Amino acid sequence: MIKLSVVSPVYKAEKMVEMLVCRNVAALSSIPDIDYEIILVNDGSPDNSWTEILRQCRLNTRVKGVNLSRNFGQHYAITAGLSYASGEWIVVMDCDLQDRPEEIPNLYAKAQEGYDSVLAQRIQRSHGWFKRLGSKCFYKVFSYLTETKQDASVANFGIYNRKVIDAVLSMGDAMRYFPTQIQWVGFKRAYLPIQHDERAEGKSTYNLSRLFRLAFDTIISFSDKPMRLMVQMGLLVTLAAFIVGIVFIVRYCMGLIEVMGFASLIISLWLLGGIIISLIGIVGIYLSKLFEKAKDRPTFIVNEKCNFD
Numbered sequence: 199m200i201k202l203s204v205v206s207p208v209y210k211a212e213k214m215v216e217m218l219v220c221r222n223v224a225a226l227s228s229i230p231d232i233d234y235e236i237i238l239v240n241d242g243s244p245d246n247s248w249t250e251i252l253r254q255c256r257l258n259t260r261v262k263g264v265n266l267s268r269n270f271g272q273h274y275a276i277t278a279g280l281s282y283a284s285g286e287w288i289v290v291m292d293c294d295l296q297d298r299p300e301e302i303p304n305l306y307a308k309a310q311e312g313y314d315s316v317l318a319q320r321i322q323r324s325h326g327w328f329k330r331l332g333s334k335c336f337y338k339v340f341s342y343l344t345e346t347k348q349d350a351s352v353a354n355f356g357i358y359n360r361k362v363i364d365a366v367l368s369m370g371d372a373m374r375y376f377p378t379q380i381q382w383v384g385f386k387r388a389y390l391p392i393q394h395d396e397r398a399e400g401k402s403t404y405n406l407s408r409l410f411r412l413a414f415d416t417i418i419s420f421s422d423k424p425m426r427l428m429v430q431m432g433l434l435v436t437l438a439a440f441i442v443g444i445v446f447i448v449r450y451c452m453g454l455i456e457v458m459g460f461a462s463l464i465i466s467l468w469l470l471g472g473i474i475i476s477l478i479g480i481v482g483i484y485l486s487k488l489f490e491k492a493k494d495r496p497t498f499i500v501n502e503k504c505n506f507d
Contacts, residue, residue: 202226202234202306203285204299207275208251209241211293215250219261221299229303236261238293239279242269255504263504270498273374276354278498280363282506288363290354290376297355301392305357314362314385318355318392342423352389353377361385374497428477435473 204222208215219236226234238261240248251263264278276290287309291297301318308316354376358366365383366376380387 201285202229202232202287202289203283204234204236204289204291204302205239205276205279205283206237206291206293207239207241207272207279208247208293209243209269209272209275210245210247211243212246212250214293214295215247215254218293218295218299219254219258221295222302223258223260225299225302229306234260235283235285237264237279237283238262239264239275240266241272241275242266252504259505262506265501265503267499267501271374273376274498276376277367277374278500280367282503283363286360287357288360289357292354298393301355301390302357304392305390308388308390309357309359311388312386313388314359315380315387316357317352317380317387317389319352319389320355321391355392356380359385424480428473428480432473432477435470 204226206218211218215238218238222236226232226236236258238251238254240251240263248263248265251261251265254261255263262282264282266275266278270278272292280288280290287306289302289305291299297318305316305318358380362380362383362385365385366379369379369382371379
């Protein structure tokens with residue numbers, strides 16, 4: 199019996215938990231010769247999501263619940279679920295049912311062709327145009343800054359071999375972002391086009407501010423290119439200042455300059471001051487990340503569990 203684990207972070211989804219479990223059970227039961235478990239991680243949800251998870255655990259012992267002590271964030275909740283998953287294959291999916299559980303047998307079948315990871319590729323995304331545009335821009339910038347190839351159609355949904363998940367869990371990064379961690383660890387990977395559904399209930403809790411913060415933290419945590427770009431900018435400004443200085447000296451020797459310009463002096467000071475402040479700010483951000491890492495706090499704290507031996 200090959201055991202398959204499904205891990206879903208849950209936040210403000212009390213009305214979706216039952217449907218999530220039912221559709222997962224139906225999809226997993228259609229795969230022959232496997233045992234499975236469904237791990238639902240309550241990420242400090244302020245509604246009754248944990249109560250609903252406990253109810254599903256009582257109805258089906260294959261459903262297992264993990265309740266975090268507070269809201270840590272989606273990717274930290276995924277890490278918590280992965281830490282408790284015991285399957286040889288692990289499926290990661292969101293709880294809003296935009297990731298269709300009915301695609302799990304297809305992902306599993308593709309993985310049996312010899313792949314360590316099969317990532318669900320959302321060819322037609324059901325998100326609004328603004329979120330699609332923002333996601334596309336983020337991945338283009340992220341690809342450039344990290345010098346890697348990132349696909350905006352791929353998110354958390356996919357199936358992963360045990361060794362891939364063990365490699366992800368071994369990463370000691372204080373900042374967790376599951377899709378990038380999967381890209382970083384490597385292994386043999388495939389992509390499977392899937393249907394992407396509308397959200398089953400409510401609205402996404404990722405507003406513009408949270409998306410921007412996630413994008414910023416992810417770029418800073420996985421790339422040092424912003425610092426290298428600032429160094430290059432500093433060298434270019436220095437070169438430009440050197441050339442302008444030579445031009446002014448030549449013009450002065452030729453008698454073409456009678457009074458040195460006050461405006462050019464102020465502009466130069468402001469430009470150099472802005473560059474220096476920006477550079478110090480970027481260095482400070484990286485130092486703050488080192489400070490977070492040095493504190494070595496746990497990435498998540500579990501309050502209680504259900505149906506784990």
